[in-house]
Amino acid sequence: MKKPFDLKADYQPEKFTFKNKKAVQEIIARYPKGRQRSAVMPLLDLAQRQNENWIPRAAMDEIAEIIGQPPIKVYEVATFYSMYNLAPVGKYLIQLCGTTPCWLCGSADIMKSCEQHLGIHNGETTKDNLFTLTEVECLGACVNAPMVQINDDYYEDLTAERMVEILEALAAGKDVPVGSQTGRKCSMACSGPTTLEDQAKKAGVA
Amino acid sequence: MPKLTIDGMEIEVEPGTSILQAAEQLGVEVPRFCYHDKLTVPANCRMCLVEVEGGPPKPQASCALACADNMVVHTNSPMVKKARTGVLEMQLINHPLDCPICDQGGECDLQDQAYAYGFDRSRYHESKSAMPDKELGPLIKTVMTRCINCTRCVRFADEIAGTPMLGQLNRGEDSEIGTFIEQAVDTELSGNLIDVCPVGALTSKPYAFTARSWELQKTETIDVHDAVGSNIRVDSRGNEVMRILPRLHEDVNEEWINDKTRFSYDGLKKKRLDRPWVRGDDGKLHEASWDDALTAVAAQLKKTKPEKTAALAGDLCDLESMVALKDLLGSSHFECRTDRTFFDVSERCGYLFNTTIAGIEKADAILLIGTNPRHEATLINARIRKTWLEKQIKIAMIGEETDLTYPYEHLGTGPQNLEKLIKAKSGFAETLKKAENPMLIVGMGALQREDGDAVQNLAREAAETFGMVTKDWNGFNVLHHAASRVGALDIGFYAKDGFNLADMSLVYLLGADDFDMSAISKKAFVVYQGHHGDAGAARADVILPGAAYTEKDGLYVNTEGRVQMAKRAVNPPGDAREDWTVLRALSGHMGKALPYDNHVQLRDRIVKEWPHMGDIDSTAPAEWKKFGIKSNVLKNNFKPLSQDFYLTNAICRASATMNECTTEFHTESQKAAHMQAAE
Ligand code: SF4
Ligand code: FES
Numbered sequence A: 001m002k003k004p005f006d007l008k009a010d011y012q013p014e015k016f017t018f019k020n021k022k023a024v025q026e027i028i029a030r031y032p033k034g035r036q037r038s039a040v041m042p043l044l045d046l047a048q049r050q051n052e053n054w055i056p057r058a059a060m061d062e063i064a065e066i067i068g069q070p071p072i073k074v075y076e077v078a079t080f081y082s083m084y085n086l087a088p089v090g091k092y093l094i095q096l097c098g099t100t101p102c103w104l105c106g107s108a109d110i111m112k113s114c115e116q117h118l119g120i121h122n123g124e125t126t127k128d129n130l131f132t133l134t135e136v137e138c139l140g141a142c143v144n145a146p147m148v149q150i151n152d153d154y155y156e157d158l159t160a161e162r163m164v165e166i167l168e169a170l171a172a173g174k175d176v177p178v179g180s181q182t183g184r185k186c187s188m189a190c191s192g193p194t195t196l197e198d199q200a201k202k203a204g205v206a
Numbered sequence B: 001m002p003k004l005t006i007d008g009m010e011i012e013v014e015p016g017t018s019i020l021q022a023a024e025q026l027g028v029e030v031p032r033f034c035y036h037d038k039l040t041v042p043a044n045c046r047m048c049l050v051e052v053e054g055g056p057p058k059p060q061a062s063c064a065l066a067c068a069d070n071m072v073v074h075t076n077s078p079m080v081k082k083a084r085t086g087v088l089e090m091q092l093i094n095h096p097l098d099c100p101i102c103d104q105g106g107e108c109d110l111q112d113q114a115y116a117y118g119f120d121r122s123r124y125h126e127s128k129s130a131m132p133d134k135e136l137g138p139l140i141k142t143v144m145t146r147c148i149n150c151t152r153c154v155r156f157a158d159e160i161a162g163t164p165m166l167g168q169l170n171r172g173e174d175s176e177i178g179t180f181i182e183q184a185v186d187t188e189l190s191g192n193l194i195d196v197c198p199v200g201a202l203t204s205k206p207y208a209f210t211a212r213s214w215e216l217q218k219t220e221t222i223d224v225h226d227a228v229g230s231n232i233r234v235d236s237r238g239n240e241v242m243r244i245l246p247r248l249h250e251d252v253n254e255e256w257i258n259d260k261t262r263f264s265y266d267g268l269k270k271k272r273l274d275r276p277w278v279r280g281d282d283g284k285l286h287e288a289s290w291d292d293a294l295t296a297v298a299a300q301l302k303k304t305k306p307e308k309t310a311a312l313a314g315d316l317c318d319l320e321s322m323v324a325l326k327d328l329l330g331s332s333h334f335e336c337r338t339d340r341t342f343f344d345v346s347e348r349c350g351y352l353f354n355t356t357i358a359g360i361e362k363a364d365a366i367l368l369i370g371t372n373p374r375h376e377a378t379l380i381n382a383r384i385r386k387t388w389l390e391k392q393i394k395i396a397m398i399g400e401e402t403d404l405t406y407p408y409e410h411l412g413t414g415p416q417n418l419e420k421l422i423k424a425k426s427g428f429a430e431t432l433k434k435a436e437n438p439m440l441i442v443g444m445g446a447l448q449r450e451d452g453d454a455v456q457n458l459a460r461e462a463a464e465t466f467g468m469v470t471k472d473w474n475g476f477n478v479l480h481h482a483a484s485r486v487g488a489l490d491i492g493f494y495a496k497d498g499f500n501l502a503d504m505s506l507v508y509l510l511g512a513d514d515f516d517m518s519a520i521s522k523k524a525f526v527v528y529q530g531h532h533g534d535a536g537a538a539r540a541d542v543i544l545p546g547a548a549y550t551e552k553d554g555l556y557v558n559t560e561g562r563v564q565m566a567k568r569a570v571n572p573p574g575d576a577r578e579d580w581t582v583l584r585a586l587s588g589h590m591g592k593a594l595p596y597d598n599h600v601q602l603r604d605r606i607v608k609e610w611p612h613m614g615d616i617d618s619t620a621p622a623e624w625k626k627f628g629i630k631s632n633v634l635k636n637n638f639k640p641l642s643q644d645f646y647l648t649n650a651i652c653r654a655s656a657t658m659n660e661c662t663t664e665f666h667t668e669s670q671k672a673a674h675m676q677a678a679e
């Protein structure tokens, strides 16, 4: 669940400026003249990346200014999409899928292991500001259920134990392989390829 | 042009017409929530579903589907009925069942549709979602739980008012309408949000819980708060005006009115003059009978020479009373321009809004001179914005810079800038020259100065230089702000050679309040005839109580020269009388009775001398003639009319709502100005 947008919260900074104007210009230039407001979504994303994974109000106002739209138009977009964080989050934002396929494959256990290991509940952030845990709807990787998304990466075919290992590794600053945690290639069936076997061999995945 | 069949009826429509519009042309009603004919089409409510044969086998949103050749549409098949019932059930899931305590009850689209398509019980057992109410200022009350998220209000604020501060936030069951900044909607058109909202989410704060729509007497009449002449409906109960709503007139106000028109009615109930008063020897005003008051006035009028008598007409006067006063005082001095906007009014084309309001939509370049149309004529400003939104026309302004809700080029603030523009070859001068239908609008701010004549002349020169006047286009426009003004000028209620008010020994004020009373000599005998105890009444020696615009039948000529008829909705309070009858009675006391005994005779008398006054609701184009007086313009800048939008006349000044608006919005804008200055 996404934190509601609070304009007056004390974590809101007074001002926001983009770190490099060039990236902004490059994004705006992608759209035909007179359609600059289409840049609102990539600009929100850029702001989020430049600001510890969340977008302050000041950034939205700045974007509104840049694309020549009233601020409310930017707020509308930012509040609509769940992937824009409008309040501070931990260094690692865990989005845990709880939709039916993942749930059938044990997402509830994953949730429990996260909660126990981190000592936080859905929507909360750890005291050391390392992890934020949220439950989300289907992220489109149902074949490799259960799964979580941490920042930009997917971690699939999880078990409760593996989840804890991942959290420990991340906390220790160690690398964790992304994607399937059981070594499955892409979303191939667990038992190996059942169709297009030749192709799979050629590609060296079987 | 596509030809199609709707419910078995054939129709041919303009390309781009939606099925909903085509059905409307056939008189087939299609229910809708989000669609509004003056706003863009988001097609998000799905109430307007119809069945289109041959199309995909599912119901279609008729508001967003353009008519195509050979379509066969059904608006009342079982599939349609089932689909709409389904949609309505969804709409009602989160809607509270509070019609008995909702001000929209009785005129609510959702209530009506639920009656037609609603299921008589609910299958929804979960808890309903509730939304916190928003604070939108002194005019609009919100009950956001009733909102059905049609986004009409968002689109209105965005498109028509040009003050985009409402938005649809969040999504799914959390989605709500909000401003985020919890700020009053700072637009002069905010009251229209109440009309566009199909349910009771946005309702009128001053009207809250005062009446039910079905117990109101509805009178169709004309507004007098500015010179636009918006068409309105006055809803009254007994002898009390309960609310004021807009009435559709495509050529004038479309279906909008400004907040002053809508909300100043509480001023009609306060500070009223409801009986005659005569100033006694002790220098104080005393209640008097009509007979005593009229005798006193008649005696003074008889005693005073016409050259020493002046009559001033205020901004809210109806035409009949001005004609009667003029007939009564024959050779005295008359003046309606109490705001001192002196310019050449000998030719009608020189003081009219010649292009007409609807004509603005044909313009492709507009020059504003010394005017803030947003305050002086909000609906003309809305029309300019509409045209700009449609065609991105070029607009420039000479005068004080302000937010007009559309972008414009600022060419300077004084008459010198206009002179420069006339001589210029490039820039906006070129735009105007190249434009097919260029127009200019001179406001009262540009004419309310010693050199008003010269400025008007300069504007005429500009109009001629830039080819604004052709056989079928007249782009020269004067924007008045007083409802009575054009009518008064038409009947010659002004001094051709001027006179000095201070020299007059008798001054008859017909609703004239908006000028500095100290311009009248201390020794002069002052008669005030009007409806509010304002500046004029305070100075008066005799007060004759008259009727406000909702209390009398009367003609008003708007800034375009359109003659419109206002109707009496309620009776004047106490002993007050319709104004022309007061003058008729006075003439009797003077022993020279005016030759009309009823309203019909008076109107006949008017039409005989000014035939165009008989052409109700038409604007005859005024022939282009020479006018204006060539002389040098002064160096000082154009100043906007010195007035506060919410407090322009005696009625608004008596209105608590309007005073509240001034505090709310003015302190807000002052705050903003301070902040800017600080930066
Ligand atoms: S407040 Fe009224 S107009 Fe605005 S979205 Fe809700 S129902 Fe529609
Ligand atoms: S259900 Fe979890 S990714 Fe689709």
Ligand code: FES
Residues within 6 Å of the ligand: B031, B032, B033, B034, B035, B042, B043, B044, B045, B046, B047, B048, B049, B061, B062, B063, B064
């Ligand atoms: S009226 Fe067509 S979808 Fe709302």
